[in-house]
Amino acid sequence: KDTHDNPIAKEFRKLLDAHDMHRPGLGFYALRHTFETIGGDSRDQVAVDHVMGHSRDDMASLYRERIDDNRLCDVAAHVHAWLFPPKKKAKPRKPDRETRTADRRKRKSDSPRLRVVG
Secondary structure (H helix, E strand, C coil): CCCCCCHHHHHHHHHHHHCCCCCCCCCHHHHHHHHHHHHHCCCCHHHHHHHHCCCCCCHHHHHCCCCCHHHHHHHHHHHHHHHCCCCCCCCCCCCCHHHHHHHHHHHHHHCCCCCCCC
16 A cells, blocks of 8 residues: 555654564555454454454444443454464473483382282
């Protein structure tokens, strides 16, 4: 889209330039497309449309007077979780052969001794 008349797109471009992040295809409209796509996965399209500033011409929209803030927050949280996923815990390392042998010996020495009396 043409961003020459869009002050928000211009400011977003300045932000990208300031952080040396601008490249073709990365701009304000790419941000909007990403939000719409990932936000749609939240399964609350009405809330996504509201955040995006989209209007619908269906009957439900004509009668809807408000959208609960919790729904809007849920969409934002969904997009945030996609953008910043929780860090995966590192898998515990498998002990090397020497450690396993020492552990095995220790377990044997700690176990009770059984004697057969007969």
